[in-house]
Amino acid sequence: MLGRVTARTGAILCGMLLTLRAFASDAVGVLHPMCGFPYQYILEITDYRGHRLEETIKLKVLGDYPLQLEGGQWVDSPRDDDAKSSRIQIVHVSRHRWRTMEMLGNFEIVLIDGRRLEGSFKAKYVKPQGLFICE
Numbered sequence: 001m002l003g004r005v006t007a008r009t010g011a012i013l014c015g016m017l018l019t020l021r022a023f024a025s026d027a028v029g030v031l032h033p034m035c036g037f038p039y040q041y042i043l044e045i046t047d048y049r050g051h052r053l054e055e056t057i058k059l060k061v062l063g064d065y066p067l068q069l070e071g072g073q074w075v076d077s078p079r080d081d082d083a084k085s086s087r088i089q090i091v092h093v094s095r096h097r098w099r100t101m102e103m104l105g106n107f108e109i110v111l112i113d114g115r116r117l118e119g120s121f122k123a124k125y126v127k128p129q130g131l132f133i134c135e
Contacts, residue, residue, distance in 0.1 A: 025120045025121055026049055026118075026121065027049070027057075027120065027121040027122075028121070029044050029056070029121060029122075029123040030046065030123055031124065031126065032044060032128070033128060033132055035134035037063075038062050038063060039060035040061070041060070041061040042059070042060060042061070043058070043060075043088065043103070043121070044057070044058050045057040045058075045107070059079065060078055061077065061088065061090070072089055073089065074089045077107075082111060082112050083111055084111060086107070087108055088106065089106040090104075091104045091105045092104040101124065101125050102125065103122075103125075104120070104121070106120050107119065
């Protein structure tokens with residue numbers, strides 16, 4: 001009887017931990033493909049700390065994930081706005097048939113006035129509407 005209670009309790013705790021991991025992101029967004037080297041994706045953060053953003057936060061993501069996944073390495077992500085610096089750290093990438101389906105990680109943006117936007121993110125891959133060809 002005690003073995004059953006322990007196994008059931010363990011299963012419930014594991015389920016709770018997995019649920020916490022899935023909902024613990026500070027930011028939620030989408031991942032779009034883009035043409036270019038070395039940046040091959042745009043991470044577009046649409047929600048930050050439970051609030052829908054009026055203007056999305058866009059970060060460039062390298063196409064070579066293994067380099068970013070090694071040792072929790074932070075990688076610069078250039079932006080075209082008033083940010084002093086921005087970088088991302090990819091923690092996990094789920095794939096299906098060589099296509100990225102979901103990405104988990106951390107981001108940090110330092111604005112010129114010294115303010116910081118930082119936290120974890122969860123983004124899902126969005127398939128392009130039309131034929132996507134890079135020349």
